[in-house]
Ligand code: NAD
């Protein structure tokens with residue numbers, strides 16, 4: 058068992074990582090129950106694959122369990138589902154001292170976290186992430202949100218969970234494409250500031266993707282430790298350190314917008330292509346060795362992730378893609394901070410990038426496809 062603390066003063070919490078932890082959730086979570094009861098929120102797919110394990114464990118520990126099951130998919134991060142969920146929580150008498158359990162991927166975690174943030178001005182919640190993306194990224198750090206017609210994650214709040222319980226064996230039922238998409242966020246930590254971890258990914262990534270338990274556990278622990286340190290240092294993304302976690306996201310966001318935020322391109326796939334583009338753009342600007350950019354693209358492609366516009370299924374012009382970027386919520390006074398790299402493990406926040414240069418680079422990428 059690995060425990061990673063998130064040092065946030067009166068909002069501090071632990072992340073527990075252990076194969077089989079879901080079957081022992083009764084003992085891990087009992088202290089977070091109010092009057093011996095838990096409300097679990099999950100989606101239909103995860104309910105079929107993992108809910109019985111969690112319910113069984115909680116009930117075996119003498120806890121009463123109720124579950125709300127929502128439709129799977131990004132569309133669930135909506136006002137409609139938020140309204141239905143908060144109504145259902147109120148109907149069940151949820152109080153501030155309750156900890157609602159979010160069992161699922163990033164969609165369930167983000168939605169339940171936001172519902173908890175606004176429920177009676179803030180109730181507790183526990184994250185039980187079941188996708189690789191959620192286990193290495195979204196369940197930690199307290200960013201919660203729903204989407205609006207104006208864009209993704211535009212309505213939300215910072216609201217930290219009370220506890221994060223990660224059972225890597227839940228990934229056994231996750232479709233391989235979703236595992237690969239989550240792997241992009243694992244690689245991201247190496248690219249940000251940990252070249253040794255990127256090198257580990259190059260040698261052990263295939264084992265992780267194949268579900269090898271030691272590789273999986275190592276990657277999750279290393280990822281959440283990196284994220285916990287960044288969140289403890291810059292919880293609300295004010296100093297720029299937490300912004301490093303957005304590596305690949307500005308390019309990726311444009312690709313997701315162009316593909317309609319749909320199954321055509323999963324979030325993690327967009328991040329993979331976005332990171333490869335960010336490194337090649339950095340190389341094209343003379344900031345980063347071309348060999349590092351090539352190494353990044355080679356590894357992500359070997360993991361079965363898209364690294365080019367063509368592989369991401371995008372044929373739009375640079376101008377069109379940059380227009381999507383201009384809607385990014387990180388825009389500040391008409392300027393968009395960009396994450397660039399001086400090399401593998403040397404990501405930095407650039408504030409002086411001309412969007413025209415980005416558009417010209419993307420046109421070259423499109424022409425090269
Ligand atoms: P998701 O929650 O839609 O899960 C992906 C798919 O896998 C869904 O169909 C889900 O039902 C299924 N699934 C999940 N766990 C499973 C399991 N163990 N077995 C079988 N099926 C399973 O998507 P995601 O990739 O987990 O998360 C993406 C979301 O996370 C996006 O909305 C993104 O904006 C958000 N996100 C948030 C943060 C944050 O810091 N809050 C960070 C990164 C991404």
Ligand code: GLY
Pocket residue numbers: 194195197198200299302303
């Ligand atoms: N996934 C980006 C963040 O949590 O800040």
